[in-house]
Amino acid sequence: MSLTDTTPTRPAVTAGIDWASDNHAVCVLDPDGQVLARQTVAHTAAGLRRLTDVLERHQVTAVGIERGDGPVVDALLGTDVTVYVIPPQQVKNLRARYGSAGNKDDRFDAYVLADTIRTDWRRLTPLVLDSDTTxxxxxxxxxxxxxxxxxxxxxxxxxxxxxxxxxxxxxxxxxxxxxxxxxxxxxxxxxxxxxxxxxxxxxxxxxxxxxxxxxxxxxxxxxxxxxxxxxxxxxxxxxxxxxxxxxxxxxxxxxxxxxxxxxxxxxxDAHPDKPVYAALPRVGTVRAARLLAEIGDARGRFPTADSLTCLAGVAPSTRESGKLRIVSFRWAVDKQLRDAVCDFAGDSRHANDWAAQLYNRARARGCDHPHAVRILARAWLDVIWKCWTTSTPYDPANHRALQNILNKDKTDDAPTAA
Known part of the structure; x- marks a missing residue:
């Protein structure tokens, strides 16, 4: 599939691949969920060629896998299949759909991956890769x-x-x-x-x-x-x-x-997205590079700012049942992305009045330092996402919330008429 094509279509034949260090279990399902093929391929060049041959022979259009990088994914992206990444923790929870035992079996996990793509493809996002430079x-x-x-x-x-x-x-x-x-x-x-x-x-x-x-x-x-x-x-x-x-x-x-x-x-310095991050407050070179690298340059991965904030773990997880509503820390996130964003946000408050005000308000409400930094990081990601999607460098003069604070301070400091 194209690296920029994120419009999913209903898959006719699906496959699941349970990734392992030496061998990979493959399961192919027809549109009704019947098993068309089960294979185990070695983690070798010949084994990966055999994997792609199996997918082409059965005209597989969508594949589910537990990780989004490595030689297997590279081999899949060289074909016409759409790749969906389903994290291992999610696969563990999905096993309960097919029985209460919850036993771990590579062949069964390959089936779970294939069947999940078959039934829930509308809720899943196809894999979109960043450029080699990123x-x-x-x-x-x-x-x-x-x-x-x-x-x-x-x-x-x-x-x-x-x-x-x-x-x-x-x-x-x-x-x-x-x-x-x-x-x-x-x-x-x-x-x-x-x-x-x-x-x-x-x-x-x-x-x-x-x-x-x-x-x-x-x-x-x-x-x-x-x-x-x-x-x-x-x-x-x-x-x-x-x-x-x-x-x-x-x-x-x-x-x-x-x-x-x-x-x-x-x-x-050579990356085309450098201007988007270079003007952020107290960002420096290594910190800006890390923000750029963890967010990536595949715009299709984050169609909304919320999709970025959730993956970064700076948006809380909400659970509701009847009259019970629980808002808690989000655990299933990209920890590297969260660390990069919070590292930047925590330091930005020392050079940006808007960031300092958001952080201080959170602390005044009783939030501890890490919680206040996550609140600030979520606000920053809204700004960064807008700059990122439009390839527009961050400009403090165009940051309305910041300018409102600065203008208010100037008004408060102005001498009053006698």
């Missing part, structure tokens, strides 16, 4: 975020190690994984090294390291002498080997994070 940018952003999480984990391990090996180094600088802190730990690895330091020697070393902080050498030296003493002698030298191992990991991870950040910046 997909690559998304992978770069997610890889960088994973490395940042690894850096935090290694820094925590180093901090725990230093609390017994060399406690004075833990709180010496603002961040343990900062460039100056890592350089200090590379030069002074034991308590014996710290004992050698004097305010004058420390000042000389800070100058050689181009230390740009505002803390004097005397203050830093006082922190060293006030801290508990670490291991000395042979024991200290043995623990220094562990320190160097953690430092090597941190330095390698940090270097790779910087390399990915450069690749992200280059890919973002």
């Amino acid at each position: 997909t690559a940018l998304r992978k770069l952003c997610r890889a960088r975020r994973d490395l940042v999480a690894h850096r935090v984990a290694v820094a925590n391990q180093l901090r725990a190690h230093l609390s017994t090996a060399m406690p004075a180094a833990v709180g010496l600088f603002s961040d343990l994984d900062s460039a100056i802190s890592l350089r200090f730990l590379t030069r002074f690895t034991t308590q014996d090294d710290l004992d050698w330091l004097t305010p004058k020697r420390l000042a000389t070393w800070l100058t050689s390291a181009a230390y740009s902080g505002h803390t004097s050498a005397q203050t830093l030296h006082a922190r060293i002498t006030a801290a508990p003493r670490g291991a000395t002698g042979g024991h200290g030298h043995a623990l220094a080997g562990i320190t160097r191992a953690y430092l090597a990991c941190l330095q390698t991870i940090t270097a790779q994070i910087q390399t990915l950040a450069k690749q992200i910046a280059d890919a973002y």
Whole structure:
């Protein structure tokens, strides 16, 4: 199917594919729900060719699958079938339609997928893929975020190690994984090294390291002498080997994070959707690139702003039964998208009066910080969706809600006539 064609038609013959690491179960149904074929194909080039042959032989027009990327989906998109993605959690709930046992079976799940497409195709949205440029940018952003999480984990391990090996180094600088802190730990690895330091020697070393902080050498030296003493002698030298191992990991991870950040910046600068996000408040390069990558550039995925806010998990989930009405946190969402949107929204309030007002009103109603950020993120997505669908850069001067607040502030501040 075309990557931009999102108009579904009633499928004549449907198929379901239960994805696995080595083999994929396939089930083909006719319009009445009768099984036409059951196959198991290997996750190989030959197996995927066999899969497409089965679909073409039975003239399958729609396929249900549990994930929307990978070699199987690439093979399906090379044919004329319409692909529908049904998440695993939804498939788990759908099993109850065919029995109460709820047992997991690959062949049965393939049937459930095929039958769901056959009966509920009107409620489902065909898979629409982002461009290769956007997909690559998304992978770069997610890889960088994973490395940042690894850096935090290694820094925590180093901090725990230093609390017994060399406690004075833990709180010496603002961040343990900062460039100056890592350089200090590379030069002074034991308590014996710290004992050698004097305010004058420390000042000389800070100058050689181009230390740009505002803390004097005397203050830093006082922190060293006030801290508990670490291991000395042979024991200290043995623990220094562990320190160097953690430092090597941190330095390698940090270097790779910087390399990915450069690749992200280059890919973002070359992306045609960059102007849509570039003017958002306090968005920066990496944050804007992540927003762009997670939202994507396939406009057909989100026909309305609500469809985007629901997938991002910033719209609540409402359940009603009789007189009972429950509004709760939405769990079944794209967590990467939610994290990207909330990360942006939470910081935007520091540079945008409209965002600050929405956030403060939510807090005044008793919402905690995460809830208030989600409320703000939902409002921002309405704005972003409008800019995104029209390929219009965000312009604060055209943001009516923001301008109303700014104009009201000017009116309030104007001197009154005598």
